[in-house]
Amino acid sequence: MKQFEYQRASDPREAAHIAAEASARFIAGGTNLLDLMKLQIETPSKLVDINRLALKSIEEVDGGLRIGALVSNSELAADERVRRDYAVLSRALLAGASGQLRNKATTGGNLLQRTRCGYFYETTARCNKREPGSGCDGREGFNRILAILGTSEACIATHPSDMAVAMRALDAVIETQKSDGSTREIPIAELHRLPGGTPQIETNLEPGELITAVRLPKPVDGVHLYRKVRDRASYAFALVSVAAIVRMEGGRIAEAKLAFGGLGTVPWRDAAVEDALKGETPSDQLFAKAADILLKDAKGFGENDFKIELTRRTLPAVLHDATRGES
Template sequence: MKTFDYQRASSTQEAAAVAADAATKFIAGGTNLLDLMKLQVETPSRLVDITRLPLKSIEADGEGVRIGALVSNSELAADERIRRDYEVLSRSLLSGASGQLRNKATTGGNLLQRTRCGYFYETSARCNKREPGSGCDGRDGFNRILAILGTSDHCIATHPSDMAVAMRLLDAEVLTIKSNGSERTIPIAELHRMPGKTPEIETSLEPGELITGIRLPKPLAGRHLYRKVRDRASYAFALFSVAAVVRMEAGRMADVRLAFGGIGTVPWRSKGVEEVLIGEAPGEVVFARAADLLLKDAKGYGDNDFKIDLVRRTLPAVLADATRGDA
């Protein structure tokens, strides 16, 4: 790990102003950043500690909920309101990492965790996300865990967060403060960027912009599910995950919300897939149609070709569970 300066922020305004320098990073739980610093994938010249800022509450916000950026994943998953009204979010959080990591990881940090692509972590490999213009060894290398949707010639790295998938389904809003002191609200759909020609630019955040919280809209009625397919039962990233909220009326799917992890370069959602299902009676044919539409632009790169078949099997199974009886 390279040497760095350390500063503890006393306010959100101070933290954002200090971090306007691109070589400065915020640190809270540090569950991803510290690993990257040990490998010298991240080499910040200064860390700004935000752990003492007043961003640790979960509060009612109109018909929804506001979650402070420093609320731990464990606290958020266990909160009574989240478990009752946003069960899909609680389930996604409990599917991620380990108990020890969830105790340290923060809500804001979880949204910003970086890919687990092995070529990103291996500094001797070519990786456009780590070193722009160097190439992408993942495309022709061992790419079993990598993305089949939203990829480009420059990057096929998968976004790793379980929580962000549920947040995408819920249409969460990300609350921030910029280095100049102004505040803004970013729809979760606009936070993460697909790689295109600039995979090193992963979010729409500006230098020094600090996430202060996440706002959830009013709860969604229906059955909440989070299904995660992975190589082992815990402490493993998704090969494919499905966040689902389905509301049934008179034997038909009156409302359907779906988001996906493990297959996209960003937390993935397709309104078209939802629209195919809304108003239909549950059944193998309509479920298969939804899976085919989700995979319309999917592309495998060899080792990860199996994900296409995995989606075709898993999505119908999740939808069958979500529509079994009235939710």
């Protein structure tokens, strides 16, 4: 680990100002950043400790919830209001990582965690996300866990977060503090960037911009499900995951909100899939059609080809349970 400067911030505005230089990083739980620093994948000249900021509350705002960026994953998953009104989020959090990590990991940090692609972590491998312009060994290498949607010639790394998938289905809004003293709100659909030719730029945050809270809208009625298919039952990243909120009326699907993990380079959502389900009577044919729409642009790279067929089985299974009111 290389030498760095450490500084504690007293308020969000000061934190953003201190971290405005390109090589500075915020640190809260540190569950991802410290590992990257040990491997010298991240080599910040300065760490800005934000743990003392007043960003640890969960408040009811405008009929929804405002979640401070420093609320731990364990606290958020256990909150009575989240379990009651945003069950898909609680279930996604409990499906991620171990209990010890959830105790340290924060809401803001979870949104910004970096890929677990093996080539990103292997510093002797070619990785455009770690070293722009070097190439992508994942395309022709061991790519079993990597993405089949939203990929580019430069990168096929999967976004790892379970929480962000549920947040995407819930239409969360991200509140931030910028280094110039201003604030802004970012719909979660606009937070993460597709890799394109610049996979090293993973979000639309500006240098020094600090996530201060995540706001959830009014609760959405219906069945909330989070289905995570993985290699083992604990501490494994998703091969395919589905966050689903489905509301039925008169035997038809009145509304379906669906987001996907393990498939995309960002937390994935496809409005065309939801539109195809709305107003329809549940059936095997309808669910297969939804999977076809989702996967129309999917591309496997050899070892991850199975994800296409796995998704064709997982999505209909989730929709079957959701439309029957099973959780």
